Amino acid sequence: MSRGIDGFDLKSATFEGKTYPVYRAGSGRGVIIVHEVPGITPPVADFAKRVVDRGFTVLMPSLFGTVGKPATIPYSISSMLRACVSREFHCLAAGAASPITTWLRALARQTHEELGGPGVGVVGMCLTGGFGLAMMVDDSVAAPVLSQPANPLPLGKARQAALGLSEADLAAVRKRAAEGCQVLGLRFTSDAAVRRTRFEALSDLLGDKFIAIEIDSSKGNPHGIKRSAHSVLTEELVDQPGHPTREALERVLAFLDERLRV
Numbered sequence: 001m002s003r004g005i006d007g008f009d010l011k012s013a014t015f016e017g018k019t020y021p022v023y024r025a026g027s028g029r030g031v032i033i034v035h036e037v038p039g040i041t042p043p044v045a046d047f048a049k050r051v052v053d054r055g056f057t058v059l060m061p062s063l064f065g066t067v068g069k070p071a072t073i074p075y076s077i078s079s080m081l082r083a084c085v086s087r088e089f090h091c092l093a094a095g096a097a098s099p100i101t102t103w104l105r106a107l108a109r110q111t112h113e114e115l116g117g118p119g120v121g122v123v124g125m126c127l128t129g130g131f132g133l134a135m136m137v138d139d140s141v142a143a144p145v146l147s148q149p150a151n152p153l154p155l156g157k158a159r160q161a162a163l164g165l166s167e168a169d170l171a172a173v174r175k176r177a178a179e180g181c182q183v184l185g186l187r188f189t190s191d192a193a194v195r196r197t198r199f200e201a202l203s204d205l206l207g208d209k210f211i212a213i214e215i216d217s218s219k220g221n222p223h224g225i226k227r228s229a230h231s232v233l234t235e236e237l238v239d240q241p242g243h244p245t246r247e248a249l250e251r252v253l254a255f256l257d258e259r260l261r262v
Contacts, residue, residue, distance in 0.1 A: 005045050005060075005067065007052070013061065015106035018088075022107070023060045023067075026052035029120065029260040030111035031143075032059050032135075034104065036126035036231060038079030039065015043234035044125070047249075051123075054253050056260070057115055059107065063088075063100060063128070071235070083127055084153075091127070091153050094162035097169055098151070101134040105141075112140040119143065121256045125233065127151050129194070130164050133202075136181060137172040143259035145252055146185040146202075147232050150193040161197040163205065170205065177209040184255045185210060186248055188217035188229040188236075213251060215244045 119142025
């Protein structure tokens with residue numbers, strides 16, 4: 001279901017016979033924001049507005065959920081289950097990218113052709129957190145941000161470290177990193193959905209081109225962050241100078257500046 005988001009225009013985009021609503025606002029280089037579970041919630045929209053205010057054109061496709069509906073536990077579970085049974089999302093496949101990333105790559109190419117620059121930015125979160133890596137296979141993506149990349153779901157040791165890409169995609173991503181494309185990743189240290197082993201796998205794949213931001217959520221951390229903390233850029237965001245989530249937000253915005261304003 002599609003509703004309005006203040007300040008954003010609603011259009012649709014069709015690639016390879018598949019159509020999704022896309023919310024757009026701002027001016028400048030392009031940044032594609034791929035929402036987390038359960039959908040485009042008010043905090044996700046607020047994050048998108050921050051990117052617009054930074055001087056970027058934001059395109060935010062609605063892939064599942066009800067736009068503008070606040071997150072609740074029942075709603076999040078329902079949305080996750082629907083995504084997991086959808087053919088567009090591979091929630092358990094360790095060695096293959098979700099089919100929806102092909103559609104997102106096409107959106108990135110179109111955005112780059114229209115807005116120019118060295119490429120577009122991509123910010124994925126949670127279930128879509130690793131999509132920036134899959135989209136990085138295409139040269140149109142110059143600034144991939146992986147916020148709490150939880151897909152494939154970490155069921156078993158192999159999936160905890162898996163990146164959800166085919167061998168061909170892994171080779172393409174490794175080549176792009178060797179050519180200079182950096183990747184920014186964010187997670188809370190106690191997040192059961194994004195284990196340390198996944199960030200180690202990203203470091204092994206990308207070398208020094210992987211920039212990891214890991215926020216302390218262990219028991220007794222000085223900032224009162226819950227051990228169950230998961231969403232770095234939305235629900236856990238605190239508008240307090242010096243707070244780790246605020247610093248993470250600023251680092252993401254700076255990364256987009258560095259990579260897209262060349």
